[in-house]
Amino acid sequence: MTQLVLQSVVSGLLVGGMYGLVALGLALAFGVLKVLNVAHGELLMVGGYAAFFAFTVWGLDPFVSLPLVFIVMFGFGTVLYLIVFRYVTRTEIHTRIKNSLLISFGLVLVLQALAVRFFTADERTISTAYSSEAITIGLVRVPVVRLAGLIVAVVAAVLLEWLLNRTRFGRAVRATSEDWTRAALTGIDVNRVYLIAFALSAALAGVAGSLISLGYSVSPNIGLGWTLKALIVVVLAGLGSMRGIIVAGLFLGLTESLAAVWLGGEYREVAALVLFLVVLSFRPQGLFGRAYA
């Protein structure tokens, strides 16, 4: 029994790291542009396929292709912003959420259909020579590819915090997310901030997708599931802290995993949603969010 619990703690934390990584990009787009991109999971799916085909077609190891996927998805995010989300950010702040929901739901359907058409509905996983390797600590097995995923998630959060808090551009991003009008009056090109923040959000989704196609699997319909987890994580963490997002992701993964062990597998999702409701009722600004708007 102890072994089972310990093992689920570890697997919960490992999958939680992925929840956190997926949520980073979603939180960035929501915090800065005030758009809720429910197609974030589909961006992840596209990134996952990019890594998969880089591996099967060119034989590129997924950790080698990770920076490439980042760049390609940054470009994809840029195009998506210019042809779709640019028109959402032109509207007033309080209408952006509903407009972005409608538009990104449409995008979900389009990207899923295109993925089925071009990549088929098969489930794909990158299987490298080290895919089945694991580190054994006492009674617990830690799969190396999932461990690497967790490490990448933490590194991404640290780098993102550094960018936001320590650079001139990051300061402009934070100013824009606090109040875009004041940011514009400060001399910040708000549309450029929006563009880069959105592209970065897509690039982070791509990185998450790469790791998911390695440690888990990709198929055209995985997107919404990950988006939902990421949404829960963003609500749990609140906006304003990237490290907080990762911690909330780990917390969600752990809760799900322990609920599955103690209450049975069917309670995994239930526990996640109960946690979501409890935090929403008692701490609507999130566990690490700032109370002021």
Next chain:
Amino acid sequence: MLRVDGLEVAYGDLQVVWGVSFEVPEESIVTILGPNGAGKTTTLLALMGLLPVVAGSVTFDGSSLIDVPTHQIVEHGLVMIPEERATFSAMSVEENLELGAYTPRARQSREETLAEVLELFPRLGERMRQRAGTLSGGERQMLAIGKALMAKPLLLILDEPSLGLAPIIVEHTFEAIEQIRGRGVSVLMVEQHVEMALQIADHAYVLEMGSIVAEGSSSEMSDNPRVQEAYLSL
């Protein structure tokens, strides 16, 4: 320096500014007076490119500002402090000031400007690490002005600088505005504190229902019966 001619501004179908014209000469303080809802803030937001201009022209140092994005207008040297203090509350005083010098032109002289700002408002120097959201109203006002000065304005635009401030702080604010003009910066301000505004301004315009209804030098306006009756409660 700034010349506005026949400016018309609308929010969608609702037009609120009807052919407003005024001028801000170099090194002067000009004030726009008027009741709530007269279109004063709307006029300023349109100047800064934050609201679409329906008709009319806005020229600054000879070049048109119509359809120029806001951040480029700031780069040109028009810097506006909106109502309710334009600071970023989640950031420290230091970060706010650094952010003030965001445009390439302002960044070059950031160090010297910061020294000047801290000389004008020594209190800010003591509060550098504090979050702007936790400052008092007067300190926030200093920070808002300091941040605007960091952008190296040629023309500083203030929307109701006295709003919500204690009388003594309003007085300090107006003193600071005069000092800023003394450094060669022109000032355009919208004010409801008419008496004090007329004391420091060179020229005043009265805006009512979206149109200029009176204008003149500050002393003329102080003697104008209409202004006296409506704004000075004499």
